[in-house]
Amino acid sequence: IWMGGNATNQGFINSGGGDIDMQMYAQGGTGPKWGFYNFGNFSITAGAGNISIFGDASAAVGDNYNGAGNGVFLFTNNPITADGNISITGYDGTGNNIVGVDIRSAVTSTAGNITIIGDDLSFGAAVSAATGALNLTASGTVTQSAALTANGLGLNGAGTFTLTNTSNNVSTIAGGDASNRLGNVAYRDADNLEIGTVGSQSGIFGSGTVL
Numbered sequence: 001i002w003m004g005g006n007a008t009n010q011g012f013i014n015s016g017g018g019d020i021d022m023q024m025y026a027q028g029g030t031g032p033k034w035g036f037y038n039f040g041n042f043s044i045t046a047g048a049g050n051i052s053i054f055g056d057a058s059a060a061v062g063d064n065y066n067g068a069g070n071g072v073f074l075f076t077n078n079p080i081t082a083d084g085n086i087s088i089t090g091y092d093g094t095g096n097n098i099v100g101v102d103i104r105s106a107v108t109s110t111a112g113n114i115t116i117i118g119d120d121l122s123f124g125a126a127v128s129a130a131t132g133a134l135n136l137t138a139s140g141t142v143t144q145s146a147a148l149t150a151n152g153l154g155l156n157g158a159g160t161f162t163l164t165n166t167s168n169n170v171s172t173i174a175g176g177d178a179s180n181r182l183g184n185v186a187y188r189d190a191d192n193l194e195i196g197t198v199g200s201q202s203g204i205f206g207s208g209t210v211l
Helices: none
Strands: 002-005 011-014 020-025 036-040 042-045 051-056 072-076 080-082 086-091 101-103 107-109 114-118 121-123 127-138 141-144 148-156 160-163 169-175 185-187
Touching: 020 036, 036 042, 036 051, 051 072, 051 080, 072 086, 086 101, 086 107, 101 114, 121 127, 127 141
Parallel strands: 002 020, 011 042, 020 051, 036 072, 042 080, 051 086, 072 101, 080 107, 086 114, 101 121, 107 127, 114 127, 121 141, 127 148, 141 160, 148 169, 160 185
Antiparallel strands: none
């Protein structure tokens, strides 16, 4: 399933095991505009397939209406689920209290990796890559009020990562490299944690404080 446009609201998408690819772009100007927006009674399910969501609101001037101006805004009654990989990328516009990717609905991959890329990232709902890696890339701030769960957590970009939810649960964390350092990093885990190798990354390299 492929979808393109400037926004999406409510409905149910089930690929029956195929891939889902959605690319949304906000129009310029003022008012409540998003790259990719879904709210309420909405679900995206791919079964054995992969899910890719891209939202670009960089041309929009956002306001404070449900995160208007966000690149990707997920706030639904149902989780985003796939057995395969899930990729979410969002770039925000200009305005107050907006972010590249604002996740307020659970995102779960049962057997694949999850990759989330944006200017700023906000996790208001749980994200779980049960047996795979969760890779986060941000140039701004990364915050959470819900837990992140994965076999490995990879951090990328020069952003500030504040991931201190006490229910976070990953086995291994890694981030940055000698040439591309993270900003400040604060991470807390529910139990044992190893600084090791996640994908192509080994260790943690930061330009600021690492806690």
